[in-house]
Amino acid sequence: MPELSYREAVRDALSTAMRQDDDVFIMGEDIAEMGGSMGVTHGMLDEFGPERVRNTPISEMALAGAAIGAALQGMRPIAEIMYEDFMTLAAEQVVNQAAKHRYMSGGQLTVPVVFRTQGGAGWSPGAQHAQQLEAWFVHIPGLKVVFASTPEDVRGLLWSAIYDDNPVVFFEHRTLYGIKGDVPEKIEPIPIGKARVHREGEDVTVIATGRMVHESLAAAVEAEKEGISVEVVDPRTLQPLDEETLVASVKKTNRAVVAHEAVTRMGFGAEVAAVLQYQAFDWLDAPIERVGSRFTPLPFAPIMESYVIPHMETVLEAIYRTVNKKA
Amino acid sequence: MAKVESKTTLAKSDLPDVLREMLLIRRFEEKVEERFRAGELPGFLHVTIGEEACAVGVCRALEDGDVIASTHRAHGHTLAKGTHPNEVMAELYGKQEGCSHGYGGSMHLYDVERGNLGANAVIGGGLPQITGAALAFQMRGESRVAVAFFGDGATNIGTFHEALNMAQLWKVPAVFVLEDNHWAESTPESQHSPIRDLSDRAKAFGMKAIKVDGQDVEAVYKATRQALDYARSGKGPVYLHLDTLRFSGHYIGDPQVYRPKDEAKKLRETRDPIELLRAKLSMPDSEFEGMDAEVTEIVEASVEFAKNGTDPAPEDALKNVYA
Numbered sequence: 001m002p003e004l005s006y007r008e009a010v011r012d013a014l015s016t017a018m019r020q021d022d023d024v025f026i027m028g029e030d031i032a033e034m035g036g037s038m039g040v041t042h043g044m045l046d047e048f049g050p051e052r053v054r055n056t057p058i059s060e061m062a063l064a065g066a067a068i069g070a071a072l073q074g075m076r077p078i079a080e081i082m083y084e085d086f087m088t089l090a091a092e093q094v095v096n097q098a099a100k101h102r103y104m105s106g107g108q109l110t111v112p113v114v115f116r117t118q119g120g121a122g123w124s125p126g127a128q129h130a131q132q133l134e135a136w137f138v139h140i141p142g143l144k145v146v147f148a149s150t151p152e153d154v155r156g157l158l159w160s161a162i163y164d165d166n167p168v169v170f171f172e173h174r175t176l177y178g179i180k181g182d183v184p185e186k187i188e189p190i191p192i193g194k195a196r197v198h199r200e201g202e203d204v205t206v207i208a209t210g211r212m213v214h215e216s217l218a219a220a221v222e223a224e225k226e227g228i229s230v231e232v233v234d235p236r237t238l239q240p241l242d243e244e245t246l247v248a249s250v251k252k253t254n255r256a257v258v259a260h261e262a263v264t265r266m267g268f269g270a271e272v273a274a275v276l277q278y279q280a281f282d283w284l285d286a287p288i289e290r291v292g293s294r295f296t297p298l299p300f301a302p303i304m305e306s307y308v309i310p311h312m313e314t315v316l317e318a319i320y321r322t323v324n325k326k327a
Numbered sequence: 328m329a330k331v332e333s334k335t336t337l338a339k340s341d342l343p344d345v346l347r348e349m350l351l352i353r354r355f356e357e358k359v360e361e362r363f364r365a366g367e368l369p370g371f372l373h374v375t376i377g378e379e380a381c382a383v384g385v386c387r388a389l390e391d392g393d394v395i396a397s398t399h400r401a402h403g404h405t406l407a408k409g410t411h412p413n414e415v416m417a418e419l420y421g422k423q424e425g426c427s428h429g430y431g432g433s434m435h436l437y438d439v440e441r442g443n444l445g446a447n448a449v450i451g452g453g454l455p456q457i458t459g460a461a462l463a464f465q466m467r468g469e470s471r472v473a474v475a476f477f478g479d480g481a482t483n484i485g486t487f488h489e490a491l492n493m494a495q496l497w498k499v500p501a502v503f504v505l506e507d508n509h510w511a512e513s514t515p516e517s518q519h520s521p522i523r524d525l526s527d528r529a530k531a532f533g534m535k536a537i538k539v540d541g542q543d544v545e546a547v548y549k550a551t552r553q554a555l556d557y558a559r560s561g562k563g564p565v566y567l568h569l570d571t572l573r574f575s576g577h578y579i580g581d582p583q584v585y586r587p588k589d590e591a592k593k594l595r596e597t598r599d600p601i602e603l604l605r606a607k608l609s610m611p612d613s614e615f616e617g618m619d620a621e622v623t624e625i626v627e628a629s630v631e632f633a634k635n636g637t638d639p640a641p642e643d644a645l646k647n648v649y650a
Contacts (some may be wrong), residue, residue, distance in 0.1 A: 071459075072444055086562075102647055
């Protein structure tokens with residue numbers, strides 16, 4: 001099995017699709033010569049040329065909208081939105097247009113477009129370059145939402161997103177670009193809507209997304225030293241949500257922690273908690289714990305940023321609370 | 328695919344049919360007003376009375392394979408692009424036989440088979456997608472043009488500036504049709520734009536602009552042909568500025584407190600696109616009345632068709648969310 005970084009895995013999915021299919025192309029700000037703000041598309045200009053690795057003006061609405069328009073004509077465009085924060089600028093086209101064309105037309109149109117974007121704290125980018133806004137988009141009927149946490153997942157899910165006939169908002173976490181992992185020799189599509197059980201356990205289920213998958217896996221190792229067996233599940237697709245896998249896990253462990261980097265309040269985890277309490281109420285032995293950022297914009301000073309966002313320790317404390325253990 | 332002909336102007340022999348088409352839209356819109364006031368039509372409705380020459384002049388000039396994106400004032404564009412009045416009216420009544428099968432309504436009329444990518448209820452919302460559709464045509468080497476309608480109010484929104492800038496940058500085959508009726512809902516142009524001639528907007532992008540009288544359907548057609556030929560030949564997009572007039576309120580039921588009471592009436596006396604063409608044709612009254620009776624019958628039939636249409640099942644609302 002070859003090893004790829006998360007960044008290389010994204011690039012591999014993009015490049016492989018573009019090699020086999022003329023309808024696939026990518027556009028975004030600074031993605032050509034510069035290779036994107038995170039270097040994801042580095043080298044792709046040389047292989048595919050400026051038509052298909054297309055630099056755009058700083059125009060998120062037009063960039064998102066042009067991708068939608070091309071998708072309406074049968075292309076499979078990928079729009080790279082440089083920072084997740086800028087999805088707020090693209091939001092009109094994503095929310096009012098891409099998500100609704102099929103519906104408003106009574107099924108006449110398909111909108112096979114991917115909006116790739118990235119964010120995440122950890123490098124002190126401050127309040128406008130690191131937000132986690134996935135909860136905004138899971139609230140919109142008509143959009144699919146993916147948030148992958150490993151090289152294998154990001155490659156297989158991006159592939160599926162490109163070939164899905166619906167608009168997909170595809171979140172990548174900035175601090176994961178450098179992590180490495182084994183991937184299958186050939187791209188194996190990972191179906192949208194299927195969770196992944198990363199680690200099996202008996203006592204507590206941690207349902208985590210993005211960076212928090214890795215923090216949760218680390219917390220599970222620590223908890224195990226204390227005799228607590230932790231199952232870690234990554235939904236991978238936030239919309240549609242694989243409720244079956246999540247609920248089955250909690251029915252087995254009887255306790256749940258939901259962990260994401262976005263602010264806890266009104267976060268994706270709130271919906272997961274609602275699903276679990278409704279479908280597994282009689283199985284729960286403890287209140288569902290939620291882990292996320294404190295309710296502030298992201299501060300700049302590293303000491304404050306670190307205070308605001310959740311870490312391995314935050315997850316571990318939540319695990320301990322579910323089994324009534326003092327940290 | 329697209330047949331590129333060299334017809335640059337409307338043939339004289341086509342003009343009665345052009346008049347008929349404009350009259351059909353007029354009578355359709357009057358009927359929509361009437362049925363709305365009778366309480367039969369749900370939703371927000373915007374009629375295009377006074378602007379018929381824009382819809383007909385532009386859509387008649389298009390080739391098979393060209394696509395349009397419309398606005399909240401969409402009935403005229405949709406009819407002119409070839410959707411049957413029955414299907415448009417059925418949509419306004421929320422019926423399955425409607426051109427959007429009851430999912431869209433007046434502000435979301437679609438007819439993809441006829442190249443209508445949909446009417447948009449967000450001002451300027453369709454403009455970036457027309458840039459993108461044109462980009463797809465360019466990338467695939469297809470001889471097609473994507474056409475966006477928008478109003479003067481839209482020239483102040485971000486999508487307008489971003490989409491036109493991008494279209495010109497990439498020289499995609501698009502035509503941006505400004506239907507300048509000088510009102511953004513209730514706000515006159517003098518209150519919403521710092522410049523008096525909205526053709527000047529195109530200068531910021533280095534885009535070719537053509538301005539014509541939007542009440543003169545022959546001029547609109549000719550200018551559209553010119554714009555389409557330019558775009559289709561790969562020279563880049565065109566900004567087509569149609570100077571037009573809105574004889575009605577913004578929406579049906581708009582009391583128009585913001586507008587002098589007799590303004591629309593006076594404009595109608597001298598600037599009605601239908602009357603202008605009728606006069607040009609020197610059409611005898613009897614012939615015009617015959618034409619009028621014919622289109623009125625089509626409109627009446629569309630109401631009957633719509634009323635006899637099939638209501639969607641409530642749970643049909645759950646369909647078409649995802650492909």
